[in-house]
Amino acid sequence: MSQTALNLTAIAIFLMTMTALLGPMFNLSPTLPAIATFSLLGLATLDSFSLQGKGGTLVLDWFASFSPQHRDRIVRHEAGHFLVAHLLGIPVTGYALSAWEALKQKQPGQGGVSFDDTEVASQLAQGTISTQLLDRYCTIWMAGVAAETLVYDRAEGGADDRQHLHTVLSSLGFSAASVELKQRFCSLQARNLLQQNWAAYEALINAMRQRADVAECRNLIDSLTVTSSPVI
Template sequence: MMEEGQGSTGALRAGVAVALITCLGAFGPAIGISPAWIVIFVGGGLVALSVDAATWQGMGGHVLAEALPGGEARLRRIAVHEAGHLLIAENEQLPVQRVMVGTLACLQAGLRSSGATEFSVPESVRMPLEDLRRWSRVLQAGIAAETVVYGVARGGADDRALLGRLWGLSGHDVGTAQREQRRARREIEQQLRRRLQDLEIKAGDLLSLAPRLMR
């Protein structure tokens, strides 16, 4: 799953809004901006923030960024991440329920994220070692895909957290869990490098289906 640091983004957005309002109030009249325009600007900004919170759960900035001309590159990275999950899940024969690329797609599904691949829930959290290895490969595949294509991964915090919980509930010691996860990561990076063309094609297919504003 891709994440975009919603908490820090929200705090930054609020800080910028306060700073702009303060600057307008202090310096607007001095540089010839009418107080009426200041009121309109501030009111419009507050309305926009309220609509964002009510309609887009505070994620409107991400939705807008993905709709702008440079948004396709942003969406493509998300598509690469989710394509990695999808390819490895198919290889491991783990059923995938749905794949979402982009903040708008996730919000429409009721998720606060920029991308997600949903799997069928395991029947038991205490899985055999081989099943844990399969999940280790699938859940780290998004991070591995980004690493293969871009050199570094930005998303995947939720994937790592879920994988950590699965291993934590498994009864295996920490050393075994860390060793198995590192091995799984190496295996899938090697596999995705060999299947780079398949990864690019799958990402392109997902990108073509990603909803965007005004499209």
């Protein structure tokens, strides 16, 4: 069962427990907890087998949308990816800040930044990749976590980013220890880039909140960054 389905199951159990406890106080029918629970469990099952986790992600994202901090974390996380990718010369082609936007752009999760990854895909298809290009992409993948950590001291998102990095490095023959070293190194690189270009980062966050298009975001970064060319 996917993590999304597990989350839906947990919500179903929580709702069943709370409605069972509070139902008598508000004269709620005892059938309501059962209906709510079976509906959510049914959605979790359907989502696991038919929707590949997307339906559950939309539901969970809707619940999370009531938290301003959650939304702030998402935009800061994705802005970290966007800024670092642009600084390192990797073209950004789009971004999403909610599960619905991500679904429309055929991206997984509750948000994301899309890149023109033609070059890296071509090299990986041949079973090799230049050290410079690999370091750039690893730094971009870790930039969301780095951005969250700079603001909140810890990251809640980024599991998919870490998994992507681990999968790619493992496929290239990196040992587990080497993968961890690369992850830490690239996290530090991303952190440094963000700190050096903090004004551009904050401005980008505001632009992305207003759903500025990619070209506007790029121009904004170029007008404010102190690092205008790839440093890795």
